[in-house]
Each structure stands twice: as C-alpha cells, then as structure tokens.
Amino acid sequence: MEGGTNGSQVVVSTYNLRKYFPVRGGLFSSHIADVKAVDGVTFDIREGETVGLVGESGCGKTTVGRLMLRLIEPSSGHTYYRPPADVVQKLETDYARLRDMPLEGDNGTPESSPEATAALRELDELATSHSLYRKSHKEMLALRSKLQIVFQDPFSSLSPRMLVRDILAEPLEVHHIGNRRERYQRVAELIQQVGLNPDHVWRFPHEFSGGQRQRLAIARALALRPEFIVLDEPTSALDVSVQAQILNILKQLQGEFHLAYLFISHHLSVVRAISDRVVVMYLGKVAEKADTHDLFVRPLHPYTQALLSAIPIPDPTLHRERIVLSGDVPSPVAPPPGCRFHTRCPAVMPVCSKVEPPLLEVRPRHWVACHLYPQGIDRASEAAPTLAAGSPPMLAGAGS
C-alpha cells in the first residue's frame, strides 16, 4: 500500500479503523455522545520494519495499538494480519474506488451507486474471511502468539505477586507449549536474550529497576516468538541512558527475529532513532505519514512542524524558533468541524473549518491531510503552497 521495500510482505495493515467510546450521562445513563478516540486510521506495517506512531496524549495512538491487537473491539474498520498479496490488491483497488467517490453525510459514506455497492460488498467478503475482528475465538488464540504488546508503565505491567519466572512462562502456559521444565528452560533463554542475569528469575518484579522491568516485559512479549510487537511508549517512563539500552535491545532483537514493530510514542527524537516510517496522529486522525527521513527533514503538516519545533534540543548553542500552539488540545468528544487542527493551526484558512482534508500522497510515499496541499502526487512539483498568512515555517529554504 504505501512505503516499505517492494516485495517485503505486509505483516499488519489497518483500514479506516474507528473507535468511538460512548459517553453516558443524563438520568438513565443514556448514550449522549461519543469520544471519537480513533476516527479513520489507515496504514500498514511490513516485515522487519518499525513504524512510529506519534502524537500527543489523547490523540488515540494507544487505542490504535490496542485495536490492532484486538484487545478492544473497533467501532468500524478492519485489520488484516499477513493478508495474501491478492487480498491486498483487492483491498487497495476497492478503497481507491471508494475514496474517489463523492461522499455523503457526516460519516463520509459513499453515495449509493452500483460501483460503490459492489466495492462495499467485496470489502465485506474480504473482511469476513481475513479481518482480525471476524475471526473466531480459537483462531484468535492461535494468532495471539504472533501479536504481542509491551506496555508503557514498567511498574504495572508485571503482576506484582508472581515470580518473574512465572510471569515469563505464562504465555507459554496459556498456549500449552511444552512441559514445565521446557518452559522454564525457555524462560532462562529469554531472560538472557534481553541481557539480564538468569538468577533473577527467582525474584518479584518490584525488586527490579524500571529499565530492567521493561526488559522483562520485552522478554515476555518474545516468549511466543511473535512476528509483530506493539510497543506502547516503552521508554517514556525511563531515563535517557536506560532508554538507549532498551532501544538498542529492541533493534537487536528486531534484527535477530525479523520482528515488525509499531512504536507508539510522543517523543519524536526517540521515534526518529528507531523508526523506518512515521505516522503522525492528531485527535484520532492521521495528519501525516512518511518515511522517517522525509518527515523530519521536510515536515509538511503544520502540526508536525509545531511538534518538531517544540522538542528541546540538548545543545545550548542551538536556538530554536519555536512555534507555540495556542490553547489546549480540543476534546475528542466534540472535535472541531472540518480539519481538526484548525483551531490551533498557525496557517489556518477559511476552508479548514468547513471541509475535512483527505489524506493524499503529496510526495512519493509521503501522505498529508492538509488543505495546504490540496493536490495529490501529480501536482507535487507545483506544490509551492500559497497561504494567507505567510509560508509555513520550517519549510526547507532550498526547496521552495
């Protein structure tokens, strides 16, 4: 679909993932509104690659991670695990067809027309046979060994009353792999792979430091030999030097076991260090999607630019022109109409408050959802965007 070297297989891909959490209120706890945590997220991850998912707190990135593992059920949308090439082909064409059709209504459902109906029907068939959310319980159980997660908080992700040995052996036990002795052998193996002393299996989690606990969490995730691991802010609670250790371990393990990572974080500097591609989310929607290098050298969406400018650089000689975004993040219950970022955008235009910008491929393998870039890849060479309020800052001087 997008990005990745041609030929490397897609491990996980999601299409139009949405998750609305109902807000209950009123006299009888009736459903009065929805928290639109995730509102139409589409991307894929290939074998051996790391996709960084970036955004501030409340943008829905954690929810996306959980949805991709089916830890929570989506409101709509599908996730495919290792879809065969022909399925990928069909999905692409169908979605392309639907995207080009005029939309109706608030939900953006395509107008009913024979093509639309056919496309939708085919999508539905594909979903039933391949989507993660339509699989039976038994199928899910088998799949779960391939999809794992490492959480942010190293302090609460390990059960406090269980020995480390049992914590690491648990996934094996759940899937009835081997007998007791074999399981404990594998535990010893795992704990050495993450660089801890095998004697430490006899301890409780609270006796370890944050970095070591995170290694234990990684070891647990590796127990079932997964192919895809969601890393939900694994280093946010850790110090810088420990963070570097963990990132190095993650990279090493990725090389050894051909893992695909979804690295969720709000630290762009960390994401740059580890990701191959980056997806930037804002308030439940994808704002920008590109290769890492492209995103950091030439960020297109104003939100990405603001995020990049906000990161403090550990070098006192460099002074950054900071784009200070006004105000706080709006509530996901009632997101602003049109482009969700328009209330804080320094380059806002009148159209931004009315129409939601579609996610378009503005440069090769670089998608943006912004009215500053109204045309897709064909017109990229002419993309010297005209603005009302000055050119977007952070644009490379040489390019435009």
Add this chain to the structure above:
Amino acid sequence: MAIAESTITTEEDQLTGVRERPVPTTAAVRPAATPGEVVLDVHDLATYFYTYDGVVHALEGVSFRVRKGETVGLVGETGCGKSVTAFSITRLISDPPGRIVHGTIRYQGANLLWGLDREAKFKPIKNSKMVKVSRKFRRIRAANERMRAVRGRGISMIFQEPQQAMNPVFTIWDQLGEALYLHRGIELLDSLLAATPDDPEVGPALDAFVEAARPRNAEQARDAARRVAMAVQVPSFETELLQTLRQASVETDFDRPRLNSMLKRFRLTPLQRSWLRRERRRLELDRETCDIYLDEMRDGHLHRARKAAVRSQRLPNSLRRFPLRLWGINRHVQKPVKRELYWQSVRLLEGVRIANPAQVARGYPHELSGGMLQRVMIAMALSTDPPLLLADEPTTALDVTIQAQILDLMNDLKTRVGTAIMLITHDLAVIAEVADRVCVMYAGQIVENAPVRELFEAPLHPYTQGLIASIPRVDRPEKALFSIPGSVPNLIYPPAGCRFHPRCPQAMPVCREVRPPVTDEGNGHQVACHLYHGKTVEQ
C-alpha cells in the same frame, strides 16, 4: 511569526528552523564577569536511609552552590539522588527512615542544618550491617519549626505531578490565596488598610477608564486602570478592572455605577478594620519569629530572649482578636481579605500567562490540564518572590508542546523576576534550554559541575559523555544509540572508590580504591574524576 532560516548546508543533517544562538544568551540575564552572591551553598551533604534491607547511602558528600539569579540544573538518572537533594535542602526527608547524616546547607548565610549532630545518635549493631538510630525528637521538631522560616518564603518548591500537588476540594484562588496570605499577608493587609476609595482623584480616573472601555482600546484602558489603582492605592484593583472589562459583554454598559459598586470592597467597617489590624499584628509577630529563626541559624545559637519577647506579645494579641472571631462575624470580617486574595491570585495567574485567569481562579484543580496546573504551581511558588525556587522535574509529566510552553514561561520569568532556580530533571535537553549551570549527579555524588555551554561542548566526566551520547537527537539521524553498559549501583553496597568505576570505559586501578576529589578545570568547570586529578594544568 518569524520564518527561520537554516544555515546548515547539507540536507542530511538539516532540521529546519534551527540556527545558532547569539552568543551568549545567558549574558543577558546576568553580567558576565562578577558572579552574584551565593543564595544556596551546600557542602558535603550526606543523607542515608535506614531501611529493613540495610543503610541506603543516598547522598554522599554532595557540594554545590547556587548564585543569585542563576539557574542550576541538577541532572541524573532515576535513583541518583537528585530529588533526595532537594528534599534534604528543605528538610522534607521523612525521618525515619531517612536521616541527614552530616553536611551544611547555607541559605543566605543561615545554616539550615544547624544542630544536626545533636538530633540523633548512631550506634552500629553487632553482627549486622544495621545501625541503631536514636533520635531526639524534640530537637528534630525544633529544627522543623526553624525550617518554617525558610520553606515557602525563602525556598519555594514545585513538584512533578501538579495534579497531585493541589488539594482537589479547594478552588485555585483559595490555594493561591493561602500561600499569598501566609507569606505576603502583611503587605496585603497594609494595602487594604491604607486603601483610599474616596480619594478625590479616583472619580476622574474612573471616568477616564469608562471612556477608554467603551471603544475597547486596550492600551488606554490599561493606563486608565493603572491610574485608578494608583489613586485607590491598591494595585490589584487594576487587575479587577481589566478582568471585569474583559468579561463584560459588548452590549452591557460598563458604567460608573458599576465601578462604584466595585469600589465598595475597599470601604471597611470599623469591625473589619479592627480585625485587620489585629491580624496584621499576628502576622507581624509570625514574621518576627521567622526572622528570629533565620538569625538563630545564621549565628549558630538560640535567641531565647527574643523568642520569649515575641511569645509574650502573642497572647495579648490573640486575646484581643478572640472576641472578633465569634461565629458569623468571622465571615464578615474576612470578606475584604478574601476578595483581595482573589484578585491577587488572578493577577498571579495573569503573570504566568493563563488565559481567562478570573474564571480559572474560580475553578477547581481537576478542571485544568496538566500544563495549566503546572503554571498555577509556578505562580504559587513565585508568589512570595523567593530568592530560590526548587523545581523537581516540573515538566516530566507533560506533553512536549506543553513542556515547551512551560520552559518558555520559565525563561521569561527568569528575566523578569530574577529568582535563582534549581531545576532537577533527567532530561538534558530541558537543561540545555533553561539552565545556566549544570551539576551532573551519579549514585549520590556530583560528578561534574560546569556552565551549560561548557558541559555540552566539552564534557569531561565519562558518565556525562556517555549520557550526552545516548540522547536520541531529533536533528541528527543516528544509526545506533550509544548506551552506558550496566546499571545504577545498589546504594546499600555502593562500589568502593569512584561509584562509577564498574561502568566506566576508562576505569583505572586507582578508581577502585580512592574516591576522586573534585578538581577545577577552569572556566568554572569542576569534575570529580581520576583522569583529571594529578594532571598539571598545561593548556
């Protein structure tokens, strides 16, 4: 909004919008040559925790100085003792199990740890690594009493999670007002007692304000409001006028009768006046006591006579106040104070750039986001104009964009207010943005102490070098991150000699035995490492 020009040529390393900072930005804060007076002087501080598992040597011989107007960053990993340092300075270490074992902490000349050696006795227990600590609780309580003179008034502190640092059942202005009243109550009461709402100048000033208010001319309105405030002799009235103006809708008339009713809060009844006078006397006595405590710590002996004198005046004053505290009258006499506190807290919130300060002040902590709450905490801490502000990881719990706003705010306040700040963090990038000087801590000891540019340009200690090298840079793509091997040592059994030697790539035999002394490498750069000890200064 300025458009930045990039000066780096290769696209490879380009992070657009970054340019060289004009050398030196810090020079604008304080004159380069003369170092300011020392606000905080910590010398050889040692804090241990006596726990079930043994004695944790959390701090061992920590020494540094903070000068007036300077921002010192205390950097280190989790468990290196930086928070313990901050809590030792304000003596908030819970005792037991913690105990400051020895050291001096001089705040503006007053030794906060005066009398430390007599507060507890340590006796090793046979056949065990444990130590029996017999504490003289009366002395510890007296020391705590003395610290009242310093906490909040001289040394303010802000903490990591602002949501937890505020009381959820009280409004924002209530809590800000509490801090204000406690430390600036005398000035506040003075201004209330001296307010002149019936001054002949007030009338025309109010007319001018009304005129400026109608066409909503901001500049004029502000000047007019200031004139009014000066006429009434209460500075917070300016805030009240401007805020009320902001909240008044365009249609309603902002007119004289309304302003006159706003002036009513300055007209005190005799009962209120009498109460205010007695309260002021009480606060005065309180402040005198605090000054006595400071003098005790400065001079090194007790001032019993002076304390007795103050105590003797306290009783008659409280007796005179008592009849006025009867139920029902309490609310009446306190109303002007409460109103004044409200508007002063609104003023404080304005100072930390919170939009809608009047509404925010009336709200509760749970209604605000983390960034706003941290601003409120900063406002609370700076409300007393303290010479020293301790910030314990103030931005760690916040998002990057909010962190950027808070750091901007702190930089701005630095230039405006001129407080010395001791910033504790594990994020070197934050230090690079805000600090003037950096102390790097490892395992309870300070390993390097240098001005911020020096530290980043030429880090001397191997730990600092490793730390700087392991930061992922957003402006430079890294293929592999450097990480320091090993992990933080167990402070119950810390390594002998230099505590970093098990992880140090340049460890020498001497590092295993002798603790490296602090050597001065010039340019205000100090380092504790055997690599630089014994080296003659050649360059």
Add this chain to the structure above:
Amino acid sequence: MSATGTNGIAEEALPGEGPPGNSATVTASTRRRPNPRLDQFKRTWYFFRRNTLAMVGLGILVFFVAAFVYGLVFQGPTTQLNLYCATDGAPSQSTCPAGNISVCTYPQGTTSPGANCYQTPVIDGIPYNNFIPPTMTTTTLGPLPFGALIQSGQVGTPYFYNLYAGLVKGTDWSLSISVAIVLTGAISGLLIGVIAGFYGGVVDEVLMRLTDIFLSVPQILLVIVVILAGQEIGITGFDNRILLMVGAFIATWWPTYARIVRGQVLVVREQKYVEAARASGASGGRIVRKHVMPNSVYPVFVQMSLDVGTVPLLIAAIVYIGFPIFPNVLWPEWGSIAAESTLTLPDILQECAILGSGSACPFPWWQLLFPGMALFLFAISVNFVADGLRDALDPRLRR
C-alpha cells in the same frame, strides 16, 4: 562500546526504585534464592514485630490457641463436665459428671472448722445443707494454667461450677465457630466479589443487589428466626441448631467481603498486567485465578482477622437475650456462661437477701468478670493483630 543488550555483569545487584525521597531497599545477595516467598514472609514478620500492640495481641491470641488445643485434647467431650457435686462425705444424690468435691459445711453461727469451709445458713432452725452460696476459690485440678478450678457455687443447688474449665473449653467452641463462620463467609464473599467485579455488567448489578439484600438483614434476628423456623420444621437437636446458627451467620457475613473484594477487583482489572495476560491469550478464568485473585485478597485477610473477634460477641448477645441455642445456659461457650451469670444474678441476690448475712453471700463478681474478660481479650487481641497485619502488609510502610 555500544551495548547491544549484553549486560552480563554477573555480580550485578538489583537496584531498587522508589518514590522520590525514599531510595533503594534492595537485597545485595545475588545468590540463587529458591524461596523468595519466605523472604517476603520474613519481611512482613519484621514489620509486624516492630508494632508493640500487635505483638501483645499476638501473645494473647497464642494463649487462646493453646487453650483451644488443651480443651480439645485434654478435656473430655463436652457434656456438663464442669459440675462438681459438693458432698460432705456422704455419697451424692445427684449426678455430677465431673466428680465430687467434698466440702465441709458448718451451720451459721458456729465457728468454721477449717479453711475452705462453707457456712450454711440456718433458717427456722433448719440448716440448709444443700445450699452453697456463691463463692470463689481456686484449686488446682490439673496442669496449670489450664487445670485451675475456680469454684463457684450455685445458689440453691448442691453443685459447683468450674468457671475456669468452662472458659477453657469454651475457647474450643467459640474459636471453631468463629473461624468456620468467617472463613466460609470470606471465601464465598471472595468468589462472589471477584465474579461481580471482573465480569461487570448485568452480572455485577445482579450480584451487588443480592449483596445489598443480604447486607440489610440483621444478623442476630436472622439466627433466631432460622433456628425457630428449623424447630417448626422439625430440625431439633443441638448439633443441628449449631449448624443452623453457623449457616445463618454466614449468610449475613459474606456481603462485606463481596463488597471489599469487588472494589479491589475493579482496580486490579484495569492494571496493565491483566491486559498483558489477555494479549497472550489467557482466558478469563485463568486471569481471574492467577492475576486478579492473588492481588485482591489482601484486604480480605485484614477484614477476616477483625471479624473473628466479633463472632463470639454476637453469640453472647443471642444467648443473653435468652434464646437457647445451647442445651443449657451452663454450656461451656463464653457467651452462654456470660449470659448465665447475668441472668441468674437477680435470683442469687434474692436468695442472699433472704439469708441475711453479707459475708456468707458475696456478690459473685467473678462470674461476670471472667467470661466478659475472655470475650474482651479475644476481640481486642484480634483487633490489634489485624491492625498490625494491615500495617505490615502496606507497601508504603514497608521501608
């Protein structure tokens, strides 16, 4: 120099972590310790030991447990074993299972022939030989401290009652009934609370309303009603009554535990390790068994230790009201002994008034004090132990 995951410093001690201000509390040993749970227990014991009140409570409890064992092993089956007949040499007429104790009596007005002689009143010239006024004397009938005999005469009857033995044997009954009630109540409350808390939704609502219903029933009243209803049906007999009583108590005891556990489960359910287990594919039952329950069970321990002290008080209350659970009021259970003492007090005083002289008829304070003391000491020692336990298990205080 870049570390690639090999941190194999063999002697690396585990650094600890903690809230700011409290530094590491870590063991230094990196030798293989095959029993970390024992170390946890030793640590808990250390913190418990430092609490003086808790240790005092524990000491008293140890004494009670010893009495329990003694009563079980050395004292006979529970019949009216505590009644001794007082004979003056002649073979007794009445049946006294405990045996006879010869006493010497002398009529009122004459001098006492020796120690431990009882003065019998003479009314209208007739000596009341069969009347032994309430007296307290102590004799050793077996290994101390359990074999002491506190004699207490009963008015108008020719026998003594061994108060002390009754209390010791009563420990058996009180303790076993308490433990049975509390344990069963706790386990059933635990199960219901876990199910309600973990599954939520309709199940939670239904179970919680059930809990509310049972919580609103007054305990003592339920016991009485249940036993009376049993009698109507035809369930008579001491054993059955005891079972009915225990059952009725359990029915009103479990809701407290269900509530506590449910609250805890609601917290544990949201923890990341539960989610991680689910991500590994663990079934709901497994998660409940291995993750939710062990982490929700600590408040239950504390509540259990508190409740154990309350049960004998409630039984005493029931007997005191006059409701006969036990065969007679002299049954060796603390409650019934205490109740008996109070209930017969007016009769004793009346008889004593008839007899006239004060010294021959002391106020039987020992009959009231000692059973009450037993109840009080048990309840309070259990309370202290529960407090100590809660403090010792609180992770914030374990530094």
